[in-house]
Amino acid sequence: MLPFRRAVVVPLCALVALGLAACGSQLDPDTVAQVNGTAVGPDGQVVAADGGTTGPDGSVPDASGDTGGDASTTGGSDATTTGGADGGTKGTGDNSATGGTKAGSCDGFKNQTGITDDTITIGNSSDVSGPVPGLFEASQDAVRAYVAYYNATTTLCGHKLVLKTYDSRTDAAADQQAYTKACDETFAMVGSMSAFDSGGASTAQGCGLPDIRSASVTFDRQACKTCYGAQSTVATEFQNAVPDFVKKNHPDASAHAAMLYINAGAASENAKTQVSAMENRGMKFDYVQGIDISEFNYSPYVQQMKDKGIEYVQMIGASAQFVRLADAMQQQGFKPEVYMLDPTAYTTEFVKNGGDAVEGTTLFINFTPFEEASSNKELQLYLSWLQQVKPGAEPSFFGLFSWSAARLFVERATALGGKLSRSTLLADLAKVDDWTANGLHSPQHVGPRHTGECWRFIQLQKGRWVPLGGTKYLCSGTTGS
Numbered sequence: 474m475l476p477f478r479r480a481v482v483v484p485l486c487a488l489v490a491l492g493l494a495a496c497g498s499q500l501d502p503d504t505v506a507q508v509n510g511t512a513v514g515p516d517g518q519v520v521a522a523d524g525g526t527t528g529p530d531g532s533v534p535d536a537s538g539d540t541g542g543d544a545s546t547t548g549g550s551d552a553t554t555t556g557g558a559d560g561g562t563k564g565t566g567d568n569s570a571t572g573g574t575k576a577g578s579c580d581g582f583k584n585q586t587g588i589t590d591d592t593i594t595i596g597n598s599s600d601v602s603g604p605v606p607g608l609f610e611a612s613q614d615a616v617r618a619y620v621a622y623y624n625a626t627t628t629l630c631g632h633k634l635v636l637k638t639y640d641s642r643t644d645a646a647a648d649q650q651a652y653t654k655a656c657d658e659t660f661a662m663v664g665s666m667s668a669f670d671s672g673g674a675s676t677a678q679g680c681g682l683p684d685i686r687s688a689s690v691t692f693d694r695q696a697c698k699t700c701y702g703a704q705s706t707v708a709t710e711f712q713n714a715v716p717d718f719v720k721k722n723h724p725d726a727s728a729h730a731a732m733l734y735i736n737a738g739a740a741s742e743n744a745k746t747q748v749s750a751m752e753n754r755g756m757k758f759d760y761v762q763g764i765d766i767s768e769f770n771y772s773p774y775v776q777q778m779k780d781k782g783i784e785y786v787q788m789i790g791a792s793a794q795f796v797r798l799a800d801a802m803q804q805q806g807f808k809p810e811v812y813m814l815d816p817t818a819y820t821t822e823f824v825k826n827g828g829d830a831v832e833g834t835t836l837f838i839n840f841t842p843f844e845e846a847s848s849n850k851e852l853q854l855y856l857s858w859l860q861q862v863k864p865g866a867e868p869s870f871f872g873l874f875s876w877s878a879a880r881l882f883v884e885r886a887t888a889l890g891g892k893l894s895r896s897t898l899l900a901d902l903a904k905v906d907d908w909t910a911n912g913l914h915s916p917q918h919v920g921p922r923h924t925g926e927c928w929r930f931i932q933l934q935k936g937r938w939v940p941l942g943g944t945k946y947l948c949s950g951t952t953g954s
Contacts, residue, residue, distance in 0.1 A: 840870055
């Protein structure tokens with residue numbers, strides 16, 4: 474068993490390598506002290522620290538705080554050009570805001586923490602500011618989008634949703650402060666995402682606060698009994714789909730593999746976990762090497778891989794490091810049969826900055842890629858409503874799982890009806906398994922808290938991600954360590 478407090482989950486381990494300088498270091502205390510989340514104004518609007526709000530009608534007000542407005546207002550209830558709260562795509566059946574869930578009787582519905590006569594306040598704490606500004610802002614945007622979708626179409630026993638946002642600032646102390654406030658201000662936390670999410674774990678559990686996250690990335694958060702991830706991940710489990718895919722499609726490369734990782738946070742331990750798991754499935758790693766986060770010259774590492782006859786290259790890091798390695802391989806004429814990365818590379822930044830050097834890169838993913846939105850109604854909803862609340866916003870796979878978390882909350886709360894309380898919601902979440910948010914992503918073991926074993930593959934061809942080996946998920950269990 475790995476040490477309990479070792480940090481980040483696979484494949485989310487690259488989070489701590491996102492240019493965070495001294496990973497795990499605390500921000501300035503004065504900065505952390507400013508994490509006060511948001512405040513509910515007298516008009517029922519939820520005012521974020523940056524002035525942004527999501528009110529009971531799902532709208533986003535202009536600078537004056539008015540939720541109405543003309544087409545120039547982002548998300549005003551009567552806006553048309555940028556899309557008002559009623560301007561997004563609306564699904565039916567399983568894709569409706571309540572997911573076609575049979576609503577529980579409203580008899581006995583009670584006001585309680587976060588619930589008034591006509592609103593249910595949910596919260597989201599994600600890394601918005603900090604060393605990497607906007608790191609998980611997409612997660613807040615996704616929940617804001619779902620709130621807008623929900624409020625434009627339905628209510629829960631006459632209650633609209635209100636979203637209260639907090640900034641965890643890429644800092645465990647800020648995360649803890651946000652959850653301390655959330656315990657008293659919200660009914661549940663939904664879709665949160667933080668690179669250092671250990672801070673608020675005991676706080677959430679201590680006050681019985683349901684915390685349906687995009688994903689939990691530290692052991693402390695995974696151990697939290699009131700915390701669940703829409704993307705269920707456990708650091709000691711690695712999916713067999715990756716080595717099985719490589720062995721089947723690239724047998725020679727699987728016998729001459731390399732793993733590189735950034736020397737930051739838990740990347741080293743995660744690299745060892747992955748290598749061990751993949752070797753247990755028949756792969757052979759001839760080169761496992763850490764790279765300091767301050768290192769910019771990757772040529773020596775490429776030369777060593779060339780000397781060892783490496784044909785499969787995998788890396789744990791972030792977009793900038795992925796591109797740097799690809800550039801170095803191209804400059805030295807080194808073209809391994811497979812360059813494999815996790816979903817962290819699924820960004821426009823990677824494609825744009827990598828150019829020709831990243832052509833042919835393969836990713837293992839556990840969600841429907843945005844290029845396939847035309848065939849996935851749930852993905853269409855996420856993309857459509859994201860643009861309603863924040864025109865021009867770029868979706869992300871973290872945002873996708875935050876949307877999934879919001880749907881999960883709504884569906885389970887709808888089913889409970891008048892029986893809704895923090896304790897009944899938690900008991901209900903513990904039973905959720907094989908959660909896909911209507912095919913938005915692969916089955917996730919939310920209640921059992923096990924890493925989802927189903928993954929698929931895409932490859933960058935002519936600057937566009939295309940399916941590799943079909944669009945179906947490969948499900949072959951996980952290997953523990």
